[in-house]
Amino acid sequence: MTEGFAYTPNEMELEKASNGYLMSLIAVMAGMPLPIINLMATLFFYLGNRKSTWFVRWHCTQMLLSQLTVLIVNSIGFSWTLSVLWGSSILSNNYIAYMITIVLFNLAEFVVTIALAVKTRNGEHVRLWLWGALTDRICKQRTTEQHYFALPENHQ
Amino acid sequence: MxxxxxxxxxxxxxxxxxxxxxxxxxxxxxxHLNKISKRMEDKIGEVIMETIEKTNKIGKRDEGGEILDKIKERLCEGAAINKRDIHVHLVESSEINAFALPGNHLVVYTGLIKRCDSVSELCGVMAHEIGHLQLKHVMKRLAGKMGITVLASVVTNGNSEVVGNIIELLSSSAFERKQEAEADAFAVDCLHRAHINQEGFSNFMLKIAEIHSAVPEVMEWISSHPDSRKRAEEIRTLASKKGATKHTEVISEADWQELKDAAANLN
Structure with a gap:
């Protein structure tokens, strides 16, 4: 979902926001099969940019929320795999089906993240369904930032 | 929101x-995941039995093995399982013990046979161990304690240290209380269906509890099967719920005596 942002971000902001998505991609590749690593990497990037501009923070937050969602399903899969390996659970159809489902979710998230990185770098403000709305609630414009940006007349 | x-x-x-x-x-x-895990279990069982054969003397068919097979066949009939699925081995050891191994192997020590006063006592112990095999307790326990990856090392390179640990684990430590209760219930049902006196099983539990307090070092089976007095009571309760049944001879008195002699002479 592409919509305009409250102000037009400059080149540096576009690059930083895009890097946030790229960072999570690299972390996903490095972190497998430990799902916590990609979340940690995204969290560190988010904390590193928490004093950045609203646009950068907004996209870092959106990335962090989508990573959190994947972390939850991946963590369940990870602990389930451990219990199968340690013998407290059996290798069942439910387990295999769950693993296929989380692989599909991870693949979808991977593709969407690449698309977000490219689109953001090209200056598009893409709001993900659900995660975009959640980000809007969490990531507000700081009062100290307001005098820097001229808001459009119709923006509430 | x-x-x-x-x-x-x-x-x-x-x-x-x-x-x-x-x-x-x-x-x-x-x-075909079930077949893969069955093959793995069979291979682990083979490796363990090879190790036991290297360190202990095994009773051949004319050294009590055949008679033990007859008892197994009767129990398999009671449990409605194929007699070829269970492999029973008479192993020379002074320990009073019997234990189940992966691949449906059941090891009976000569020390146990020497301490049994009747064949129904031995049947009770064997039926209990067959219960652990049939209810898949053995592999669940091994996988839980050691992990699938460690067990796989037995299959791939016959890891002797792991094999030693498996034998130690299965022969001298208890299953979970729930699993022991399930194996007891299985044994009572199996004995009932095979028309074997279940009293022998509960009596043996009481008897070994008494011997254990006197000579604990030879009582491996009791140390791996705690709370024997309480369980003897539970076995009696389960047996009474099954109702009365006509008990028939498992093996002849001559065969029983021959098995006792074979156990005494195997060294």
């Missing part, structure tokens, strides 16, 4: 829906 809640529910619903659809596919059968 209502819109976001709805969106969260939709995402969770999509996830659960995909999971549900995939879970309808029988991957275990499709990928």
């Amino acid at each position: 209502g819109k976001i809640t709805l969106q969260i529910l939709v995402v969770v619903g999509i996830f659960l829906g995909i999971w549900f659809v995939f879970s309808q596919i029988d991957f275990v059968k499709m990928l």
